[in-house]
Amino acid sequence: MTAALTVTSMSKSFAGPRVLDSVSLTVEPGEIRALVGENGSGKSTLIKILAGFHLPDEGSAEVGGESLLLGHGEASEAAGLRFVHQDLGLVNNLDAVDNIALGVGYPSFRGRIRWRQERKRTRAALAELGYEFDIRRPAGSLAMSERTALAVARAMTPRQTPAKVLILDEPTANLPAAEAERLFKLARRVADSGVAVMFVSHHFDEVFGLADSVTVLRDGKHIITRPVAGLTEDQLIEQVIGRKLEHVVHDARAAERRDVVLQVAGLGCDVLTGVDITVHAGEIVGIAGITGSGRDEVATAVFGGINRAGQVTINGTAVPPMRPDRAIALGMGLVPAERHANAAFMTSTLRENITVTRPGIHFRGGLLRKSPERSDVATWLERLDVRPRNSEFTMADLSGGNQQKVVLARWLRMKPKVLVLNDPTQGVDIGAKSDIHKLIDEAAADGTAVLVVSTDHEELVRLCHRVLILRRGKVADEMTGGRMDHDLITAATIGRDRPSAA
């Protein structure tokens, strides 16, 4: 039997180390292959090469036994490769019919689009995948699994050449569990029709529940390809992170417990359900989870920046949702993720960026006094070692790490009772990162209750007294003391949801 896809010693580097280092793999028709690895292991690069987006430095690929012309999107398409990217690539205000036609063109007769035939084709394509919904609804109003199905249907719609390999890039990243289940069935149907399916995933339950075989990449290298049957979760995790996992006995070193400051009960939003969090004075609690676990939302939800269900209290006083001003008045601060979008005023001065939460204290006698404001800000710039140390520079004049310090200064200046941080050192250089960690430590030492959400698990180990693990919108695990190891955290975030394993 001819392999559906063969990749031979593929290498690629972007101005520096190799992100893909002589990777070879083969996928058979009808096989479902999971491609796993940590961020930066080379999965995305490999897929982008196959899609014709990047040109590899070395290596070749064959689809159905025929050599693939690399670096041309149309050639990949013509060879029979079909892609569903993570963002699905749907146009939200167009309906299913139009979205499918965007991929393959409209069937027309003498220049007129044959709508009836078009709708028939769309319904048939979706029915084949086991989906039936109103195809005239705009894609943006469909459920996530329906949107995913539509993207798969588009990929699988016949063109000049038949589909030979369907490649899915983290197809369930944004899917709730029940919808992910439907996607599994869908992928199985595609594979049963003789098409090879390769999917990138961070969810181990997907790997074990769906894939026939798994390929692990690490640091751009091919580590192993083997059938899923007979593989244990721990073995797979070891392959992914490249070290042996050590299960340390729960260290019950109880941190000195002071009063509860932040109490979150039954927190919910579209991706979170029933999350409970308790943070004591002086305690730093971490939250880890993969994308789609609710990790992105939890910080903003606690702060009240998005609508939420459940109860959030500070020292017993309830914080209303959707009222950041009330949350701040009650002593909460939020350093949000994605500084540029959510925190920085790029064209404003550092002074204005820092005092924005409370400029009023320098408003005396009908005037906002700028010289006391400047010295107020100067103290903070000095304490956080912001460079250049000039309150009148604009935010845009600063490096990412210094910008992040300015945002942090904004909140430290408020002397918060509760400080919530979301990826506080994202895109920050190493020096600034360790400075920021020290500042967070100091804030906690002063009695602030700190909640840190992070994608950087070493950061969580460095900072936190306790780490909560989010999986599929729920707190799935809690780690303290010696169990707090970044590999163990990584393993816990991607681990399978065992029925009441606790």
Added chain:
Amino acid sequence: MTVNEHRPLDPEVEPKPGQPARARRSLAAILGLDRFSGLYVWAVLILIFTLWVPSLFDTATNFRIIAGSQAITAMVALGLIVPVACGAFDLSIGGTLGMGVCIVVWFQANHHGFILGILAAVAFGLLIGLVNAFIVVKLNVDSFIATLGMGSILSAGTTWVTGGFQVATGISPHFTAIGQRQLLGLPLPVYYMVVLAVILWWMLEYTPAGRYLYSVGGNPQAARLAGIRVGRITTGAFVVSGVVAAFAGVMLAAELGSSSPDVGVPYLLPAFSAVFLGATQIVTGRVNVLGTLIAIFLLATGVKGLQLAGAPGYINSLFNGVALIIAVALAVRTSRRKA
């Protein structure tokens, strides 16, 4: 003008840590070519026209004419700064001004007295501000569309109130005195304009409200997460521009001594030109009071000079249109360099 003296003058100069950035200022920066370019251009324009049409241009009378004729435009532009500072457009200011004129004249034509008329006109401006804010904040309609529609509605309103004709009956001489009397050779509206400019300058630069306005305009999402009530700030901004436009309408009525439909429309574009051109001055990249005033008089001088030199009447619209486009292009360039 001392407000932001510590702002880095040239964003291209990368400040090195520990090294004073001021040491590396270029000559252009020392002369303030970037922040005060408007003043230089203004001086050049005056020089050119003085040499070109010396008999007509270089007179004190001309200065007074320009100042007087621009007082109303300047007031509308000053009011417009506030919504633009918080990232919203108010295209209904021309219509609000027109309604202000019509209301104050209608009250006098119907023997209700001009004081009641002035109060009614200003109250109307406040109402329009609130309605605009409701549409933008609560109904989430883009401010450009919301106020464009409102402008059209108000333009219909002026025709309805005036019956489509010029109204000049029953105007009190006390009322016209407000707009026509002179003090030290300058018409009174120039002084009102200066008072308004001082109030707005104080509000924008020296109160927390001003800080909130610029923050919302700079990054509404960040402003919201920093605890600023974005909806309230936006509402306040529309109320200011509405009240100021209606008040400018009252002044215009006092100057003209009459009302006619669509009298406000010609004030819209010059106000926008001035506000955006003003954003390239003094505090670069930010709409501001002094920059706007410089822009108003720069534009007016240019138009007046060309008219005296024999340019046709349409030069006004042409000049303002070109200035608006150039101003926004410059503003975009500045913000690109910064972001």
